[in-house]
Amino acid sequence: MTPHANWRLPAxxxxxxxxxxxxxxxxxxxxxxxxxxxxxxxxxxxxxxAAGPCSFGILxxxxxxxxxxxxxxxGGRLGExxxxxxxxxxxxxxxxxxxxx
Amino acid sequence: xxxxELTPRALNERLRGEGIGLRWGPFVSQIRIELPELTEPxxxxxxxxxxxxxxxxxxxxxxxHRGGRAQRAEFVLDNCYALPLFPRAIAxxxxxxxxxxxxxxxxxxxxxxxxxVAARDDRAILLTGPPGSGKSTLCAALxxxxxxxxSDELAVxxxxxxxxxxxxxxxCLKEEAIDLIRENVPAAVFGPAIHGTAKGTIAxxxxxxxxxxxSNRPARATWIVLPRYDPGxxxxxxxxxxxxxxxxLADNAFNYHLLGETAFDALxxxxxxxxxxxxxxxxxxxxLRELEVLTTDAFRPPxx
Numbered sequence: 001m002t003p004h005a006n007w008r009l010p011a012x013x014x015x016x017x018x019x020x021x022x023x024x025x026x027x028x029x030x031x032x033x034x035x036x037x038x039x040x041x042x043x044x045x046x047x048x049x050a051a052g053p054c055s056f057g058i059l060x061x062x063x064x065x066x067x068x069x070x071x072x073x074x075g076g077r078l079g080e081x082x083x084x085x086x087x088x089x090x091x092x093x094x095x096x097x098x099x100x101x
Numbered sequence: 102x103x104x105x106e107l108t109p110r111a112l113n114e115r116l117r118g119e120g121i122g123l124r125w126g127p128f129v130s131q132i133r134i135e136l137p138e139l140t141e142p143x144x145x146x147x148x149x150x151x152x153x154x155x156x157x158x159x160x161x162x163x164x165x166h167r168g169g170r171a172q173r174a175e176f177v178l179d180n181c182y183a184l185p186l187f188p189r190a191i192a193x194x195x196x197x198x199x200x201x202x203x204x205x206x207x208x209x210x211x212x213x214x215x216x217x218v219a220a221r222d223d224r225a226i227l228l229t230g231p232p233g234s235g236k237s238t239l240c241a242a243l244x245x246x247x248x249x250x251x252s253d254e255l256a257v258x259x260x261x262x263x264x265x266x267x268x269x270x271x272x273c274l275k276e277e278a279i280d281l282i283r284e285n286v287p288a289a290v291f292g293p294a295i296h297g298t299a300k301g302t303i304a305x306x307x308x309x310x311x312x313x314x315x316s317n318r319p320a321r322a323t324w325i326v327l328p329r330y331d332p333g334x335x336x337x338x339x340x341x342x343x344x345x346x347x348x349x350l351a352d353n354a355f356n357y358h359l360l361g362e363t364a365f366d367a368l369x370x371x372x373x374x375x376x377x378x379x380x381x382x383x384x385x386x387x388x389l390r391e392l393e394v395l396t397t398d399a400f401r402p403p404x405x
Binding site for chain 2 (some may be wrong): 016018019020021023024025026030033035037079
């Protein structure tokens with residue numbers, strides 16, 4: 001994980017969501033034709049990224065506000081989740097410079 | 102005219118001539134067979150099927166002898182595509198397998214799930230899972246208890262309406278399941294045991310006449326069961342969330358990747374209307390009791 005990177009959806013990704021309860025979400029990536037089961041924290045992170053590219057810090061603030069958990073706790077968990085979303089092809093880091101441009 | 106109304110000799114002449122037209126659910130096949138030893142099993146297993154008078158055919162199938170003394174045969178689709186040669190002794194098994202192969206390789210207007218399906222009052226139970234999980238055995242036992250057979254192999258789902266269409270053809274059982282169903286369903290009619298297939302010894306159970314007659318009537322998915330067979334299990338049900346149920350169906354679909362968003366939408370709607378459970382199974386009697394609980398109001402999954 002690159003903590004200082006910004007995060008966005010990979011090019012071509014187009015996400016569709018289904019949620020039946022508060023704990024699990026199924027997300028379909030039309031770009032890749034893949035379907036994934038993710039937990040609530042991952043879903044909240046991915047929904048924020050899907051709304052627009054954002055920095056790690058913005059994600060931490062957003063998720064802290066959403067969950068009421070402290071930022072340090074959220075930051076630790078978020079690193080793992082972003083790694084996982086990247087492996088699934090659902091999110092990707094970009095350098096802050098690229099993000100700025 | 103039903104096949105049972107033909108003499109075996111008349112059926113043999115038709116099979117070796119132009120073939121016979123058979124409707125199974127939404128599909129119609131022309132089946133031509135040059136191997137006379139298949140006539141009697143087809144006469145027995147397809148006794149309640151009507152010969153199809155329509156001209157249109159989804160699949161034109163020929164099974165013919167190849168290889169001289171090598172006693173091999175082949176399955177040819179539409180006179181242009183042949184499966185690899187196989188031993189003539191397993192030709193009946195290859196006919197049944199090949200008919201399913203025709204569907205899951207060519208029909209993509211339906212969402213196709215690897216599942217056994219039976220219905221009661223047009224409410225369907227889907228038993229889905231990998232080979233060896235006990236789908237066909239459970240399906241045959243349910244059919245023996247009066248459930249309508251839709252298919253022992255394929256759930257054919259209309260993605261627009263979520264209707265499940267029947268393919269009420271013979272149920273393929275393997276190894277120990279053959280005797281288990283013979284004991285549990287004494288009225289069942291079987292074809293010959295076929296040795297040496299990729300699944301070991303198999304035998305086919307004739308679909309009940311009522312299932313064949315109602316094969317133009319779809320059913321509604323109501324229960325999804327993910328069976329797992331292991332002699333060491335304590336038989337029981339475990340509720341499964343809609344999300345995990347959907348992933349299981351997607352994993353067991355033949356054409357989910359081709360249908361993409363259409364399949365995603367259909368499956369997510371379908372699981373929303375179903376009770377879903379994993380069935381740990383070591384005893385057919387106990388498993389049937391558990392399925393009875395699931396398919397009545399006695400089963401109450403915890404709120405999600």
